[in-house]
């Protein structure tokens with residue numbers, strides 16, 4: 001039996017109801033399972049057996065673990081065979097951070113280039129179960145790209161609310177190509193988020209932001225897939241970027257359910273990293289406060305996480321508490337350099353993902369992470385999502401203007417600058433520096 005349980009007042013609601021928050025107290029909702037009726041060992045054996053299956057839902061890195069997802073008729077699942085993203089050794093990044101070894105799990109290798117696909121397959125499937133014909137989200141770009149693709153697959157109309165001029169072009173181009181109605185709002189992400197919630201309350205659209213608990217169910221499977229890839233051996237720590245705080249919450253929930261099932265015997269530490277100009281969780285954590293104080297305006301060139309009023313912060317705090325986790329905050333310069341170093345490993349990522357490496361480096365330097373720890377960094381978006389940022393870094397033209405401050409040009413310490421050469425063989429050979 002699956003239900004929707006309120007985080008605040010613990011009331012249970014039916015998963016067949018169209019709810020985003022608790023109708024009684026407005027608390028956040030979780031999908032809750034009768035885990036006591038499941039056997040961990042049997043589940044692991046079943047999930048292992050599906051690795052050689054040829055059916056789409058077994059090959060999906062989300063639906064392979066469907067015993068821990070809301071019940072769904074298998075023929076109504078909307079999947080792009082998401083997940084199955086690799087774990088890679090990142091030796092240059094490890095050296096940069098001061099670790100003996102670093103593993104990255106690159107969720108940017110999903111069908112639309114970000115981790116959002118893991119949650120969108122479950123979100124759109126639930127939309128279909130509820131009979132929705134139109135879906136909507138506010139987005140810094142990746143949610144909109146993913147929702148647009150999955151809605152197109154399901155034959156649903158989709159509406160994306162995006163902050164005007166503040167999302168990376170790769171993401172906007174995807175939403176357009178997949179046929180979403182793109183509404184550019186004169187405001188920031190936090191305005192778009194507030195407005196889409198108001199619109200969802202008055203119209204039949206189904207809201208697919210990560211406040212929707214069905215999104216987080218898909219995203220939590222990242223934790224299960226990662227363990228399966230590691231032969232069920234836990235890392236010491238998982239490091240993840242924090243924006244609206246859905247993903248870190250989902251990953252913690254995934255590990256916690258495995259703990260309750262006896263599949264693992266402890267939680268890995270979860271470390272959330274935020275950009276300095278958009279770090280309300282970090283400030284809350286440092287202050288030991290009970291409530292999050294929004295930041296307005298939020299600011300960072302890592303536009304995916306340019307969020308000042310994250311909706312899922314109570315879930316993020318729960319995940320941090322149950323995993324003895326921590327929160328770090330990094331500067332624009334630290335993000336830009338870390339991104340180039342991840343690129344030098346032949347991996348690459350979008351700016352928001354690079355906060356992980358920047359945060360790990362900072363924590364190793366301060367003694368918060370020991371060099372021998374087994375750390376997995378979660379990369380959330382593909383390097384091609386935001387080519388402007390990358391090219392500007394390598395050209396030495398990456399500018400950042402903090403709110404109310406002067407424009408800075410970030411240093412391009414790890415730049416791989418263009419070389420301008422005349423159309424002449426000798427000049428080329430000379431420039432190539434090979435002889």
Ligand code: F0G
Pocket residue numbers: 114116138139140141142143144210241242243244245246247248304305350352353380381
């Ligand atoms: N990394 C990337 C690439 C993202 O797109 C996001 C969020 C995050 C990290 C942060 O994840 O919000 O779960 O804490 N992007 C959202 C969007 C907000 O609209 O695409 P989070």
